[in-house]
Amino acid sequence: VKVLEGMLNAQGMKFGIVVARFNEFLTSKLLGGALDTLHRHGADEDDITVAWVPGAYELPLVSKKMAESGKYDAIIALGTVIRGSTTHYDYVCNEAAKGIAQASMSTGVPVTFSVVTTENIEQAIERAGTKAGNKGADGAMTAIEMANLLKQL
Ligand SMILES: O=c1[nH]c(NC[C@H](O)[C@H](O)[C@H](O)CO)c([N+](=O)[O-])c(=O)[nH]1
Numbered sequence: 001v002k003v004l005e006g007m008l009n010a011q012g013m014k015f016g017i018v019v020a021r022f023n024e025f026l027t028s029k030l031l032g033g034a035l036d037t038l039h040r041h042g043a044d045e046d047d048i049t050v051a052w053v054p055g056a057y058e059l060p061l062v063s064k065k066m067a068e069s070g071k072y073d074a075i076i077a078l079g080t081v082i083r084g085s086t087t088h089y090d091y092v093c094n095e096a097a098k099g100i101a102q103a104s105m106s107t108g109v110p111v112t113f114s115v116v117t118t119e120n121i122e123q124a125i126e127r128a129g130t131k132a133g134n135k136g137a138d139g140a141m142t143a144i145e146m147a148n149l150l151k152q153l
Contacts, residue, residue: 006150019078037137073151081115110150
């Protein structure tokens with residue numbers, strides 16, 4: 001039986017990070033978690049590019065453009081959408097999720113969906129580096145694993 005699985009080695013790999021400025025108090029923490037994870041798994045600082053977009057709705061377009069460039073082994077999409085603060089929560093979340101998946105499928109480049117979607121600010125804080133971990137760090141781990149796995153296919 002031949003088993004394929006991605007190692008967690010980021011050495012020599014190039015990563016794009018797309019991060020939403022909306023809820024920047026929280027998305028900056030997701031970015032910090034992603035950068036820390038990439039660094040501690042061996043990624044070189046010069047091999048990481050960060051692009052800021054206005055909000056989660058804009059994540060798919062820039063994720064797709066970065067993926068299409070062929071410059072990156074994986075893309076990490078970071079954002080925070082909180083229902084309590086918006087009437088169009090479902091639209092933003094659904095379009096972000098669908099668009100990020102499409103950016104990945106249409107280019108063959110892994111684009112991880114690390115968008116925190118919560119009912120309220122407290123839940124979002126829990127996922128930005130407190131008791132529920134850091135969704136940005138999780139997205140970076142997924143990106144490293146997927147990039148390693150795709151090299152074997
Ligand atoms: O990233 C977010 N964008 C949000 N809206 C902006 C949206 O992503 C677009 O930037 C905007 O609609 C302009 O296209 C949010 N809310 O509306 O509350 C939110 O919680 N998070």
